[in-house]
Amino acid sequence: MQITNSGKYSSIAELFRVLNHYQLNYAYNGDFTNDLTERILALAETNMDVESESLKIKKKVYFIIVESLQNITRHQGSSKDARLMDGFFSIHKFLGGYLVGSGNAIENNHIKPLSEKLDKVNSMSADELKDYQKEVLSAGGFSEKGGAGLGLIEMVRKSGNKLQYDFDKIDDKNSYFYFQSKITDAQPHENSEIEKHNHEIVKSVHKAVTENNLKIFFQGQFKHENVRSLLSMAEGSIYLTEKFEFKKTSVAIMIELLQNISYHAAGINSSDERPGLFMVADNNNVCSLITGNYIExxxxxxxxxxxxxxxxxxxxxxxxxxxxxxxxxxxxxxxxxxxxxxxxxxxxxxxxxVEMVPYTDDKTFIIIKANISY
Amino acid sequence: MAILDLQATEDLPCVLFDNDKGIFEISKRSLPENAILFYEPLIEYVNEYLRSPKEETNVVFHFDYISTSSTKQIMKMILLFDQLKQNKKVNLNWNYDKGDVDMLQTGKRLEQLTSMKFIFNEV
Known part of the structure; x- marks a missing residue:
């Protein structure tokens, strides 16, 4: 499949197709508060439970998510420019593992020391990492900004993969820093799209998300417990909490849309599955709440x-x-x-x-969009 | 009948039904997985109460969020109190958060389907 990041897509179906290509499970673009990061963690946890992930993978992914979210909140800027201000976080689930991505603006003069730190941990063997970790710990560690690379060392050790990163220049002072960590099980699946696309996944998804003004993306099972966590996460976003009346209306509509999927959606592999899609987008003071699910x-x-x-x-x-x-x-x-x-x-x-995408002879993917002007 | 006292959860409301005092309160969020199942015992409790009601009954609803499937069940309950109102005093309070226009309007809609006058309180 040929994928081009061509800016704004004309339909939700097209945007979904592109994001699906990167096996996106969850994305959030915007302001990160401690409250929100807790809600994101809770959602990720429920989601992995619903997906019956092994405890081993679950623990690793959880750790990587915590570290990635901390990196965003720690380095999040305070500017009026959304490109500098907004953090980005994504979870990708593919055959054989997970990829956790993050993005945040950093000052250009931090690029060199950060790259060096990342390259250093990436170049080390498992034994070298172990020694280096001891060394950093015994040296008291926490030199600059609370980090000292301990988190990075642990991320490489826990994930079993090198950390991938990239920078995108915003202006003379700032760049956007893309960071991704892959957690794989024992058998690598070479055919996975994640393996093929490799390092630019988070960057590509971030572009598609920002150019199409997405705030929230979730794709997964819409069982009741998942819907509860999803709702809680959405409620925790600053985008909603700042305006009371708008929040009330949006959440009330979300409740109906999400329950709709958990009641009525058709499964793909079995009848008790509830696969679906949920997105929040914002275009010029119109908030769009979007859901997608299969229907007979x-x-x-x-x-x-x-x-x-x-x-x-x-x-x-x-x-x-x-x-x-x-x-x-x-x-x-x-x-x-x-x-x-x-x-x-x-x-x-x-x-x-409503948008419809034919799926099989007997099922269609149906996308429902509710728009709220504020 | 014993007091019916349910603690609120992330998606279930706080319920306090006391037939001795004639008090019926439901608040917070009502987003149950199955609204019919959740409200069945509550409606049964009210039905039981109607057999020997107090002279005055106080009903208080104060929802943060309510799913439409719950609204249907709440309406069913309200219609029972509407019956009771034919020969006893019933005060039905529809409370809503300050600025929660949607919740006020939901109350106004339900009121139209009864012979009662709801008492609307912005709190």
């Missing part, structure tokens, strides 16, 4: 009809439909019974958008 083809007509109908109604008519729907058979096994889309339409005050 025979259900599409009814769903599209429902959404078209909800979209076609004026304010008075949609209020009337809300009241009628809520009084409809309360004990229906299907939980929402259509109230969800009505609620989304009322709260977002915008039409619900």
């Amino acid at each position: 083809n025979f259900k599409i007509d009814a769903l599209i009809k429902k959404i078209d109908f909800v979209n076609s109604l004026d304010d008075a008519a949609i209020e009337k439909l809300y009241l009628e729907t809520i009084m409809l058979d309360h004990n229906e096994v299907k939980q929402g019974a259509g109230l969800g889309f009505i609620d989304i339409r009322i709260k977002s005050k915008n039409k619900i958008e």
